[in-house]
Amino acid sequence: MQVKNAKNTTLVEQSYFARYNVLMNKPQKSAKKTHFIRFDNISSVQAAKLLLAIYVLVFLISQLFTFEKLPALIAGSGLELGWANFAAISLALLELAALPFLLGMRTSPLISRVSFASVFLALTGLAALEVLSGSSGQSMILGATFDLPGGSWSLSLLAALWILAIWSAYGSLLLRKSTKSAK
Numbered sequence: 001m002q003v004k005n006a007k008n009t010t011l012v013e014q015s016y017f018a019r020y021n022v023l024m025n026k027p028q029k030s031a032k033k034t035h036f037i038r039f040d041n042i043s044s045v046q047a048a049k050l051l052l053a054i055y056v057l058v059f060l061i062s063q064l065f066t067f068e069k070l071p072a073l074i075a076g077s078g079l080e081l082g083w084a085n086f087a088a089i090s091l092a093l094l095e096l097a098a099l100p101f102l103l104g105m106r107t108s109p110l111i112s113r114v115s116f117a118s119v120f121l122a123l124t125g126l127a128a129l130e131v132l133s134g135s136s137g138q139s140m141i142l143g144a145t146f147d148l149p150g151g152s153w154s155l156s157l158l159a160a161l162w163i164l165a166i167w168s169a170y171g172s173l174l175l176r177k178s179t180k181s182a183k
Contacts, residue, residue: 045171046104052164053102056122060095063143067092073144077133087129094122102168116172119165127158 042050063070067088074084100107101115129140130150139148141157148154 043171045168048164048171049102049104049168052119052161052168053099055161056095056098056102056119059126059141059143060092062145063088063092063095066144069144073138074129074132074140076138077129077136077140079132087125091122091125091129094118094125098122101172116169119169123158123162123165127155127162130154130158 070088071081071084074087075081079087095118097115097118099105099115101112101119107115126141133140133150137150139150139154141154142148
């Protein structure tokens with residue numbers, strides 16, 4: 001049973017119209033642009049971590065794209081096939097494990113430490129494979145997806161990535177110490 005008032009409308013209809021009138025009389029808020037990533041307040045450490053994460057992700061995707069050919073490519077540089085399989089699997093896992101630290105994900109302290117160590121272990125593995133592949137003349141950075149010649153360019157790229165990794169690690173340690181001292 002619905003209750004009618006003097007205007008011949010129900011109470012439900014009145015409340016709907018009242019809410020509608022209140023909403024329509026409110027001034028419209030100005031539309032703000034939303035940015036997915038804001039670069040106006042990013043620190044140099046965050047920029048270094050982001051750039052390193054992009055490189056590691058490109059390396060990981062290109063290595064996984066033709067992962068079945070990667071152990072044979074590594075074996076061509078002088079490693080036995082069993083060790084080449086181990087190197088290919090561990091390199092892919094280390095690169096994957098490095099991403100939480102580089103992307104600044106909130107994880108447990110144990111996972112953060114493992115991810116922190118994985119950055120340096122992955123870069124060490126890539127550098128070792130590049131030095132080993134110097135005799136074969138093919139770069140191991142992008143796996144078997146791209147047939148790139150090895151040489152000083154790949155070692156220079158890895159040296160730049162090492163600088164970014166050291167910069168991001170040093171900055172993260174300083175940031176952690178400053179937040180602990182502020183408490």
